[in-house]
Amino acid sequence: MTTNFPLRAGLLEQEMKSLIAPKANYSNVPVGFIGIGFELHFDWAKAKQSYKQAVSDVTGVFSQYNSMLAEEEPIQTKEEMLALLESYYAQGMKALIIYQASYIQGDLALALALWLADHNVPILSWSHTETTGGSLTANRLCGQNFLLNNLSSMEVQYSWIFEEPGADSLNESLGRFIRTTSAKARLKHAKLLMVGGMRVPGFYDCELNEMSIAKHFGLAVERIDMHTIWLHGEAKYNDDILNPLVDKLVNSPKVYKCDVKHGELKKSVRLALAIADYANKEGYIGVALKNWPELFDNYGISGDGAGSLVQDLGLPVADESDMGALLTMTILNEITVGEGLPTLMDFSFVNHSENKIGMWHCGGTSTKLMRSGCQLEIRNHSILDNYDPETSYGMLFEFLQETGPVTIAKYQYPHASTVFSFEGNLVESPMRYRGCYGEVVPTELNSKSVASSIMNHGMDHHWVVARGHLLEDLREFNYWAGINELPATAAQTTGRGLPKKLDF
Numbered sequence: 001m002t003t004n005f006p007l008r009a010g011l012l013e014q015e016m017k018s019l020i021a022p023k024a025n026y027s028n029v030p031v032g033f034i035g036i037g038f039e040l041h042f043d044w045a046k047a048k049q050s051y052k053q054a055v056s057d058v059t060g061v062f063s064q065y066n067s068m069l070a071e072e073e074p075i076q077t078k079e080e081m082l083a084l085l086e087s088y089y090a091q092g093m094k095a096l097i098i099y100q101a102s103y104i105q106g107d108l109a110l111a112l113a114l115w116l117a118d119h120n121v122p123i124l125s126w127s128h129t130e131t132t133g134g135s136l137t138a139n140r141l142c143g144q145n146f147l148l149n150n151l152s153s154m155e156v157q158y159s160w161i162f163e164e165p166g167a168d169s170l171n172e173s174l175g176r177f178i179r180t181t182s183a184k185a186r187l188k189h190a191k192l193l194m195v196g197g198m199r200v201p202g203f204y205d206c207e208l209n210e211m212s213i214a215k216h217f218g219l220a221v222e223r224i225d226m227h228t229i230w231l232h233g234e235a236k237y238n239d240d241i242l243n244p245l246v247d248k249l250v251n252s253p254k255v256y257k258c259d260v261k262h263g264e265l266k267k268s269v270r271l272a273l274a275i276a277d278y279a280n281k282e283g284y285i286g287v288a289l290k291n292w293p294e295l296f297d298n299y300g301i302s303g304d305g306a307g308s309l310v311q312d313l314g315l316p317v318a319d320e321s322d323m324g325a326l327l328t329m330t331i332l333n334e335i336t337v338g339e340g341l342p343t344l345m346d347f348s349f350v351n352h353s354e355n356k357i358g359m360w361h362c363g364g365t366s367t368k369l370m371r372s373g374c375q376l377e378i379r380n381h382s383i384l385d386n387y388d389p390e391t392s393y394g395m396l397f398e399f400l401q402e403t404g405p406v407t408i409a410k411y412q413y414p415h416a417s418t419v420f421s422f423e424g425n426l427v428e429s430p431m432r433y434r435g436c437y438g439e440v441v442p443t444e445l446n447s448k449s450v451a452s453s454i455m456n457h458g459m460d461h462h463w464v465v466a467r468g469h470l471l472e473d474l475r476e477f478n479y480w481a482g483i484n485e486l487p488a489t490a491a492q493t494t495g496r497g498l499p500k501k502l503d504f
Helices: 013-017 044-060 078-090 104-118 140-153 168-187 210-217 226-236 237-248 262-282 304-311 323-335 382-387 445-459 471-481
Strands: 029-036 068-070 095-100 124-129 157-161 191-195 221-225 255-258 282-291 343-351 356-361 376-379 398-401 404-409 418-427 435-444 462-467
Touching: 013 237, 013 262, 029 044, 029 078, 029 140, 029 168, 029 376, 044 068, 044 168, 078 104, 095 140, 095 168, 104 140, 124 140, 140 157, 157 168, 168 323, 168 471, 191 323, 210 221, 226 262, 237 255, 237 262, 255 304, 255 445, 262 282, 262 304, 282 304, 282 323, 304 398, 323 343, 323 404, 323 462, 323 471, 343 435, 343 445, 356 418, 398 445, 404 471, 418 445, 418 471, 435 445
Parallel strands: 029 068, 029 095, 095 124, 124 157, 191 221, 191 282, 255 376, 398 435
Antiparallel strands: 343 356, 343 462, 356 435, 376 398, 404 418, 404 462, 418 435
């Protein structure tokens, strides 16, 4: 990533942090590491030496939220394998790396396969080249081939790499496996919150099958009505707290102008505090906010800006209570350990001659994503303004998004067992529409192929833009979650609908 967005300061980030329950730290994810070989027929001294180097390589790509379960040297028998697997599993092992120190005995490979068939633990097999000339001293490549045949025959899922110790490509591959399986482990039994209880009216693609979400991601979805969160804010945050925050907000050097009434600003800031405090206190890792029509009709505000302030704190918030968007945001947030800063957008503009896609939404994006050298405007809702500026509400933050590498993805209605995703670079552009806006040049695909794929598959109308080129990480995660990737279609400006996968 070219910019470390979490290190940027959100508009009221520090002030809000002092007023809300602390966010829980990322939990530790233990990773098992087992070297395997066969001393009788291969150079055991070299096997032990390469194993020690392998341990160092793996720990070098761990995050601060990982720990290693490993022995001093490789193992050789199925009895040792089963004993270690049971021991590591009892210690909370959530992923397993098998290092091919040399060729192995067949019963060891089969024992591993049988154990994995009964335990939901992602496995990565790692092997690499060896010294040539004379007798084979390790026969690692053939050993890896032999091991994976056993896993495949027992219908065990696996990832594999054949990369040299110390190579950048090795670090990338190891890191990807650890990041994605750690994210998968942290999501198990985690909770998402829907504030407002359900999707907004008529947005049918914003609600997902919760049993499918539990099956693939291990996540639970809980719901509260809007009044519960509103009363939480009223009970905890009075005018003595809110007025200084509003003053700091409107007088920030990041703000070019503010057209929103003071009362609406105050209620919006209070809503942001209430959501963040409630979510952190109850342990939610993401929030879907039903920001209309109740907030318009019953409370006299537009909730987008409140969601923006909460996202500045590192908690994903999906506008319009889009469960699929929240799911996508949460997964990308977990894979990147908060560095991806995902945000919800619409697919609103294309310029095929320049290979550009315009991503827009009303104004609920984290202020940390504002383009360097720019200021933001605090405005009423632009779509409400289209109808009648006199009856419109705020607050929303309108700005151009920062340039740089991005990944765009969405787990699809009705059950999130399919996904479409692509990478690109957010580039310099004018502000084509009021709201939050940025233009993306796709890399692996082009704008016409992206557009035709969305139309041919009849995909969801919201998309999540995350910072960094994360496509390979996302694909690794989806492999372990049992998610099917929707294929891109031909780059055309006309087409026909494809059947939607309706089972999960």
